[in-house]
Amino acid sequence: MLINEIQLPKIIDGLAKFDGRKKRYVPYPSILKNSDTARTREIQLLADLQTEWESLKRIHPGSIGFIQSFNKYYQQALWPNERIFSFSPSSSDYFDLLWLSWSQSLSQFQIELYRQLEPLSQEGFDEFQSIIENKIAKAYESSRTLKHVWQVIVKFIDYQNKHYMFAEHHYPKIIAPQPTKTNPLITNTAWLKDGKALVKIICAVEHHWEQTADYSQDQIIGWLIFSGIVYGGINEVQMLQGWLISLLTKEYQPFIKERIMVSPRFVQKCFGNEREEGSDKLYNTKQIVVDMVSQCWLMNYHKSSSPAETTHIIAKLSEDKIKQYLTMVLSDLIKPLNIDLPPFLRFLRYASYYWEGLDDADIDHASVGVLQGMHNTAGLSTQDFYWFLNQKYQHTNEPYDLEHILTLSISKNSTNQKEKTNLSTKKIEVRKSDLIMNLTKDFKMDEKQKKQKTSKKPPTLIERVQKRYKQYDDLSEKILLDWVLSLLSRKGPPNNVTILKYLRAIGYEWLYFTTAQPLDIWSEEEFEELYEDILEYKAVVRNNTDIGYSANLLKSMHNFAKDKYNLPSVNFQHSKNGRRVRAELISPQAYQAIITQILGSVDILEREMFALLFILVYRTGMRKKELLGLKYNDIEGLKAATPSVVIRPNSYRPTKTQSSIRRVPLFALLKPNELSFFINFVQSNIGGNSNKFIFTLSSEQRPIDDHVPLKLLKRILKDISVADNVTDHTFHGFRHTAVSNLSLVLVGHSDLVEALTDYDESDVLRIKQGILGEHINAQDRWYALSGIMGHLSPERSFEYYNHFATLMATYALSKADITLPERTLYNVTGFTNKKLKENNANVRNSSVSIPSIRTLLFKNIIEGKRKSPKFTIENCDKKFLLSTNTPANNELFGRYGLNRVQLLLQAYDEELPLSKAAQLANISIHDAKVLIERASEVAAITTKRGKPRFVKLSDSNTPVLSPLNIQYQSDLRLLSLLLSNAYRLREKSETDWTWFIEICREKLSVSRAYLPFGKRDEKELQRFIDIAEKLLPLKRWLVSSNEDLLMQTMSSTDYQDIKQQSNESKNALHIGIASQDHREQMNKWQYSPLLRFFIHMMLITDEKLSILS
Incomplete structure (x- = not known):
């Protein structure tokens, strides 16, 4: 063919x-x-x-x-x-x-x-x-x-x-089906069917209670268990057992609004906040508000039972025993009604069908999951919760030696930090390493060459890995390589396939999260947070179900690195038998004491910076690295006084995951006085360069070292703790606190917010609107919270950080309006009709509203231990911590931050139209005209020689309006305090304020940042110093003159704090703000341009001041 x-x-x-x-x-x-x-x-x-x-x-x-x-x-x-x-x-x-x-x-x-x-x-x-x-x-x-x-x-x-096809995409790309994420909160047909059956059982039980007056001890316990499940929402077995033991042993305590609360500690599989030493047994503790029906049966139990009987009952208590108690009271009751008793676990699972629908029980579905044990969450230990509510603090008036706090004492390997920072800068753009790929090639090449017969002996696998060791210089890479070498060099090492499996299981994430990080100076809590993040990333992003395997490998590698690189010991939260989470909260009282101590004891140049650091971490829960890596250009909305900060990677701080890149609304999260403090600090310290870090020492450009916040915190806690009971907190505990407090604000009842935080109603509304937007009661509240915190999922917030979740859920149920027949109450509690009326019970048609007898039950159960507390309200002074003394906005003075006024002047100097310059600085056109007119008048002030006193001439030989810039960060730090004290001085003594400004206006100039006083001006000098001390401490002022004049004028003990510098060529006393002279070794101090800048800006912004003499 x-x-x-x-x-x-x-x-x-x-x-x-x-x-x-x-x-x-x-x-x-x-x-x-x-x-x-x-x-x-x-x-x-x-x-x-x-x-x-x-x-x-x-x-x-x-x-x-x-x-x-x-x-x-x-x-x-x-x-x-x-x-x-x-x-x-x-x-x-x-x-x-x-x-x-x-x-x-x-x-x-x-x-x-x-x-x-x-x-x-x-x-x-x-x-x-x-x-x-x-x-x-x-x-x-x-x-x-x-x-x-x-x-x-x-x-x-x-x-x-x-x-084949004419069209490029004729056949569409087949998209891989994504694994469906099961929503455990969705109600299914079984929930409806079994829930309805459960309602029939509850109706039969309530009828039985009304008809029956005598109960055996076992029956009372059975009905107590039933009440806890059906009315209290205790629908998880281990929690139910712990709850029951706490009630029987009277381990309850009074809580707000006549509530009774228990903090049961119970064994929990796979999750808890304590691990028993020497074993893998995990314990969890939760704070639970006891429902009122259970309180009725609790009264009955303690009337008829002795402590010895209780001890005997608890000794035999187990999950099976609880099941027996419940089955005993229900089986005989429902058998004649032809209702099948559901299995115990199903009874627990579907009890929410009833209590979710109780009147006035406003509970969200996530909290339902918490009570059912579907979401892991941990409360505080009993002792920690007691101290959270009742700890007393003091203020110690003792200055801190910052050099001691700044000294690194965590690790002997922490050297050459500047080089590490540079390394971090280089690697920030690419957050990955090709090390795993190269090691994989080495392992495969080794296997391949084993099968080949060659005359030349090939290098061994250990030699290949050692060669890689010379190619990689980052500490995280060296730790991984050393660990692989240790595995290969063991006696009876794992086979190569197993080691490669280990490497692939944790290597990618280890390098992703740790490359270019100063691991050698990290603390224990930083490593714990690192491993939490890695395992969450594997679970949420990589969909790994068995993260216990990865946890054990990370633990093995860390223990190896601890010995070789002197890393701190880490208590691994994950193990094959579950994970332990750190439960820690900082109370409002502790927070206020910390800020007060910082403002009183830290050096004046650094105190506002450190105070702001702790304010932000307490209110926002930002990670330490995120905070220390903040730059002024990360702040948005400053002009409109609604600032937010954007967390994004920079040369200091890589972000851990994509969710870590986020916007944090400070205008919503900070209280009004804290927001003013933040704005004033930023406006005073930003200067002309916004591309610089916020949390630096006044003498440096780099952020403070990682260890400094924790070291300062430990010193503060030691000083503010009363007696020998030193409070122990980690810096990461502030993040736990922020998540827990914000969960209360977004989802919790207002009673709890008022009692456990220092937020008031206006704070709550502002936070909700700032985080959630217009619809503040929508179903996305938990997702919004996890987004603010940079978590990959709300589950992370629940499991690790929200320690109020169970308390919130049970408190919501305690608001339920439950009604029981009057006869039932008498049968269970012995309360007669007369007793109910005497205690203002709400009785209608022989039925009693249970919330109306809350006080009566509280008095009978608590037995006079103490009144119902208010906690934060009664223990925490809610006065303003931060006095910014900003004037009222009806005056031009203080209406705009100095940096905005400065921006207006700079824009006008650049020949921008006034309307455009005003728009750029976000200043009203009327105010802009006033400011420009006054700035022109200040520019017109001249010396005796006819030269401008406050401004320089432009290239065209005309005065500019902008003030001379401040050069050093230390001067900018003082500006914030100077402004705050200036507002106070102006308000209290306008005469002194006006005199001070006028004399500075007459004596300062472009060429000198000090005021000269002659021998005959002693009274003027004395008055100047008296006022200057109200603006800045005397140790911040510098006086220079010849030796004789200094001795004659400044020898008084009143002036001993003023820095003095002799210069025999001077015949007058020169006084100004002191600034460290970094250029000279001999003369340690020089006059700061800050005073001239300050006077210039005050003359422009204070309309009450006369500019021309």
């Missing part, structure tokens, strides 16, 4: 052939033999895909019109280049074809070619997609394998589009 066989291109060409007997494509054995696991999987999958594709094409052919031009295939088959015609002896085939015309032969060829070229129809493609998804779901399980498989499928579809 003259026509060649049709051979269209296929993706499996050279990889597989069609097996007619099996009716499918089968890979060549020789190809599979030389392929690794991933390549073998790919070839087999491509063969299966080609088989399914061709099979479906025969059933669901599409239109040939969608195909590319097929001339090349037609010509290739019909007229190949090597085709030649020759005469040959006749054959039977030849005679068979004699009767066919050429047109008939070509027609048959075209039909066959068209048949093979026909594409797959849309219907066929949909079926292809469905078949593939089903096959893959059954054949592949691991997420890594699935990812590779779907990449192969995309490759196959792209091949069909490229080689």
Whole structure:
């Protein structure tokens, strides 16, 4: 025949052939033999895909019109280049074809070619997609394998589009089905069915209580358990057991609004806030408000039971025993009603059907999950919660030696920090390392060379890894390499496949989170937070279900690094038997005491910076690295007095995950006085360069070192603690506190917010609107909170940080308006009608509103221990901590921050129209005109020689309006305090204020930042010093003159704090603000330009001051 066989291109060409007997494509054995696991999987999958594709094409052919031009295939088959015609002896085939015309032969060829070229129809493609998804779901399980498989499928579809189809994306890309995230809060049919059955049981029980007056001890315990489940929401077995023990042993305490609270400590599988020393047993403690129906049965129990009986009961108490108690009281009751008693765990699971619907019980679904044990959460230990509510603090008036606090004492390896910072700067753009890829190559090369016989001995795997050691210099990379080498060098080491598995399990995340970090100076809490973040990332982003395996590997590597690199010991929260979380909260009383101590004891140049650091961490919960890495240009909305900070990576601070990049609304989270403090600090310290860090020492440009906040905190806690009971907190505890407090604000009842935080109603509304927007009661509150905190999921907030979750949920249930018959109350508690009326019980139609007897129950159960407390309200003085003394906005003075006024002047100097300059500085056009007019008058003030006193001349020889800039950060730090004291002085003594400004106006100049006083001006000098002391401490002022004049004038003990510097060439006393002279070694101090800048700006902004003398 003259026509060649049709051979269209296929993706499996050279990889597989069609097996007619099996009716499918089968890979060549020789190809599979030389392929690794991933390549073998790919070839087999491509063969299966080609088989399914061709099979479906025969059933669901599409239109040939969608195909590319097929001339090349037609010509290739019909007229190949090597085709030649020759005469040959006749054959039977030849005679068979004699009767066919050429047109008939070509027609048959075209039909066959068209048949093979026909594409797959849309219907066929949909079926292809469905078949593939089903096959893959059954054949592949691991997420890594699935990812590779779907990449192969995309490759196959792209091949069909490229080689056959006219349109580039004729066949759409098949998107890998994402694993559905189960929502445990969705109500299912079982919840409805069993919930309705449960309501029938509850109705029968309430009727039984009304009819029955006598109960045995076991029955009372059974009904107490029933009440806790049905009315109190205690729907998790271990929590129920701990709750019951606390009630029976009278371990309850009075809580706000006549509530009774217990803090049961109970064994909990896989999660807790304590781990028993020497074992893997975990304990959890939660704060629970006891519901009122359970209180009724509790009264009954303690009336009829002795302490000895209680001890005996508790000794035998277990999950099975609780189940027996409940089954005993319910089985005989419901049997005549033909109601089946649901299994114990199902009874717990579906009890929420009843209590979620109780009147006035406003409880969100996430809190329902907390009470059911679906969300792990931990409260404070009993002792810690007591101290949270009742700890007393004091103020110690003792100055701190900052040098001691700044000295690093955490690790002997912490050296050369500047080099580490530079290294961090280099690596910040790429938060990954190719180390894992290279090590994987080494392991594979080692396996490959073991199978080959060569005359030259290849390097061993240990030698290969050691060679890598020289290529990588980051500490995190060296730790990983050293750990791998230690595994390889062990006696009886794990096999190479196992070590590579270890490496892949934790190596990528370890390097992702730790590259370019100063691990050698990290504290224990920083490593604990690191491992929390890594494991959360694996669970949420990587969908790893067994994070215990990764936790154990991280623990092994850290223990190795602890010995080799002197890293701190870390109490790993995760283990094979569960994880322990750190539960810690800083009370409002402690917070206020900390800020007060900082403002009183830290050096004046640094105190506001450190106070602001602790204010922000307490209110926002930002991580330490995030705080220390803040720059002034990370602040938005400052002009409008609604600042937010944007957390984003920079040269100091890499962000941990994409969710860590976020906007934190300070205008909502800070209280009004704290917000004013923040704005004043920023406006005073930003200067002309916003691209600088906020939390630096006044003498440096770099952020303070990582260890400084914790070291300062420990010193403060030691000083503010009363007697020997030193409070122990970590810096990370502030993050726990912020999450817990904000969860109360966003979701909790106002009673709890008022009692446990220092927020008032206006604070709550401002925070809700700032975080949630207009709809403050929507269902996204928990997601909004996790977003503010930079968490990947709300579960992280619950498990690690929210220590009020159970308290919030049970308090919400305690608001439920439950009604019981008057007879029931008498049968259970013994309260007569007379007793109820005497205590103002709400009785209607022989039914009693249980909340109306709250006080009566409280008095009978608490037995006079103490009144119902208010906690924060009675223990925490809510006065303003931070006195910024900003004037009222009805005056121009203080209406705008100095940096905004300065921006207006600079813009006007640059010949921007006044309207544009005012808009740029966010100043009203009226105020801008006033400020420009006054600035022009100040610029016109001249010296005796006729030169401008406060401003320099421009290139065109005309005065500019902008003040001379302040050069040093230490001067900017003093400006904040200077302004605050200036507002106070102006308010208290306007005469002194005016005199001070006027004398400075007359004596300061561009060439001198000090005031000269002659020998005869002693009274003026004395008055100046008296006023100056009200603006800045005397140790911040500098006086220089000749030795005799200094001795004569400044020898008084009143002036001993003023810095003095002798200069025999001077015949007058020169006084100004002192600034450290970094240029000179001999003369330690110089006059700061701060005073001149301050006077200049006051003359412009204070309309009461006369500019011209």
